[in-house]
Amino acid sequence: MNKVFQIIILFFIFSLVITSCSSAKKLTKEDTLIENEINRNDSIKNTVVNKEINDKLITSVIQSQTGNASLDSLVNAKVDEILSKLNTSKSSGDNSYNLIYDKIKRQLEFNARIAQTQDEKLAVQNNSSRLVFRDRKIPVEVIKPLSKIEKTLLILGVLAIIYIGFRILLFLRKTSGSWL
Structure with missing residues (x-):
């Protein structure tokens, strides 16, 4: 053993x-x-820019010719007085306008300036890779x-x-x- x-x-x-x-x-x-x-999200942004607008309007004021000299001078004086009170101007940011009456030239002048504007469009395309x-x-x-x-x-x-x-x-x- x-x-x-x-x-x-x-x-x-x-x-x-x-x-x-x-x-x-x-x-x-x-x-x-x-x-x-x-995940990717693609977006396309289109921006349209409108240029600014500068506008000018000149209107001649015709003298009264009725054949009566005293009446014509009174009418013309009253028209000059009324149109002289219309002289005004406003402005806000890049926007403005003014209205002027020139007694010597007997013209009503309107000037306006409108700033450029933008229009944006956003198109989103979801691409999930x-x-x-x-x-x-x-x-x-x-x-x-x-x-x-x-x-x-x-x-x-x-x-x-x-x-x-x-x-x-x-x-x-x-x-x-x-x-x-």
Whole structure:
């Protein structure tokens, strides 16, 4: 029974030594794959710019000619008085107008300035393109080759196991003559 127990222990030690040594170690490396979703909205903006307007209107005021000189002078004086009271001007921002009566030239003058205007049209086009980047880990096996020192120690370990195995066999033959 003692020899059987020794053989079991030797077999256990031998199997531990054999399985613990590996020819190459496998490392795992993880690559990252990135996915992301991008939505694009394209818009087109049309702007129409109308230039400013400068307008001038001159109207001549005709003198009264009834044939009666005193009546004509009274009518003309009253027309000059009424039109002189119309002199006015207004302005707001870049917009303005004025109305002036010139007694000497007997003209009614109207000036208007209207600033430029803009008309904007916005057209939106939804283009939804999907560019996908997701954060996903992909395992990749990397086989690392053995260095010279590891190879040398591996060869020495195998030779030591073979030597110990022969020594055990010789010991067992000597102790029991009938075994092997």
